[in-house]
Amino acid sequence: MRFLSRRWLGAVAVLILLQTEGQTQETVRIGDEVRPLPVVEPTEPKELQAAIERGVQFLIDDQNPNGSWGSPTKTKGLNIYAPVPGAHHAFRAGTTSLALSGLLEVAPDDPKTQSTIDRAEAWLYEHLGSLRRASGDAIYNVWGHAYSIQALVRLHGRHAGETEAQEKIVALIRDQFDMLQRYESVDGGWGYYDFRYQSNQPTSSSISFVNGAVLIALAEAREIGVEPPKRMVDRAIAATNRQKKSDFSYLYGEYLKDRPAREINRPGGSLGRTQCCNAALRAWGDETVTDDVIKTWLYRLYVRNGWLDIGRKRPIPHESWMQVAGYFYYFGHYYGAVCLDQLPAEQRAPYQAMLAKLILDRQEKNGSWWDYPLYDYHRPYGTGFALMTLHRCKTKGGERAEK
Numbered sequence: 001m002r003f004l005s006r007r008w009l010g011a012v013a014v015l016i017l018l019q020t021e022g023q024t025q026e027t028v029r030i031g032d033e034v035r036p037l038p039v040v041e042p043t044e045p046k047e048l049q050a051a052i053e054r055g056v057q058f059l060i061d062d063q064n065p066n067g068s069w070g071s072p073t074k075t076k077g078l079n080i081y082a083p084v085p086g087a088h089h090a091f092r093a094g095t096t097s098l099a100l101s102g103l104l105e106v107a108p109d110d111p112k113t114q115s116t117i118d119r120a121e122a123w124l125y126e127h128l129g130s131l132r133r134a135s136g137d138a139i140y141n142v143w144g145h146a147y148s149i150q151a152l153v154r155l156h157g158r159h160a161g162e163t164e165a166q167e168k169i170v171a172l173i174r175d176q177f178d179m180l181q182r183y184e185s186v187d188g189g190w191g192y193y194d195f196r197y198q199s200n201q202p203t204s205s206s207i208s209f210v211n212g213a214v215l216i217a218l219a220e221a222r223e224i225g226v227e228p229p230k231r232m233v234d235r236a237i238a239a240t241n242r243q244k245k246s247d248f249s250y251l252y253g254e255y256l257k258d259r260p261a262r263e264i265n266r267p268g269g270s271l272g273r274t275q276c277c278n279a280a281l282r283a284w285g286d287e288t289v290t291d292d293v294i295k296t297w298l299y300r301l302y303v304r305n306g307w308l309d310i311g312r313k314r315p316i317p318h319e320s321w322m323q324v325a326g327y328f329y330y331f332g333h334y335y336g337a338v339c340l341d342q343l344p345a346e347q348r349a350p351y352q353a354m355l356a357k358l359i360l361d362r363q364e365k366n367g368s369w370w371d372y373p374l375y376d377y378h379r380p381y382g383t384g385f386a387l388m389t390l391h392r393c394k395t396k397g398g399e400r401a402e403k
Helices: 006-018 045-062 086-106 111-130 141-158 163-182 208-223 230-241 267-283 291-303 328-340 349-360 378-391
Strands: 027-030 033-036
Touching (some): 045 378, 111 141, 141 208, 208 230
Antiparallel strands (some): 027 033
């Protein structure tokens, strides 16, 4: 007779307990262990919509007169390295793209958002062509190229049936592909600093979550028929896989490959970027990122949220436990919501309830969300991320409720 392990007996006991009195609680499998999911009551649709509307109103009120969001004001004693003016061009392009994407997802047809969207669209058309790296060592522009692709994909949908407008958008997306190729690391993928040789093609270390964000944007472009360069995609996937650990946590950057147990590279330190990297690899056909992997990390995002939350709003990057930086908070939850969309619709509900609770509990009094004091960019970019997260938490009979 073969004896069951303690761990397996514990898992069986959990399942028996959960099925008593005819009720079955949702579970998640972590390796060979089965755990019950936290019981989180779904947010009332009216409450969720009210939070979204407050966020939308914040973006309407916060938009700059020229149609963009964010500025290099609200400086503090300690400011992130930002060579002028190029770093702020990049911050503004990325922030504006995220705010615009948020509005296009949650309020595309709302009459009160139309002029706001129109002005942001015009700003992108005018300014994207001049986006470059700030200096030899600061390559923040990769964020602007990535998030502008996502905004342009959504604008392409807004202009359905308008051939001329859509052709203009497709040309702009291809321009962003060209820029991403220009600023691609010699090793594949992208970084946002080059502290090595600052050559024409960056010698920067590939950064896992930058690769993930760009790959997701490229996958969205592919969905509307705009195919990105295969070599660039393949190299970014390879660079991301080189940073993937066996538990689907990811190194912060490839330069840390000889320090995999450093705090920032452990599961707690990876919590804000694992969602992004998993979603990106799965979007490009990686079958190792299974439904169980997605569920495991959505579960961890909720039950271990303190690792991220304790870094939120701290002014110094990576000063918190596990070397977490504040700017991972809404970034990580947005990509958690992207992971949600990769699950079968009937399996999303418990994870949607968890994400919605986390986001709703952290909305500011003025309707915004923010996690890291970045000049005057943090509130609109945080709000854009949060709105797109909540949009993926809206359900109706197991399916996303579309407006």
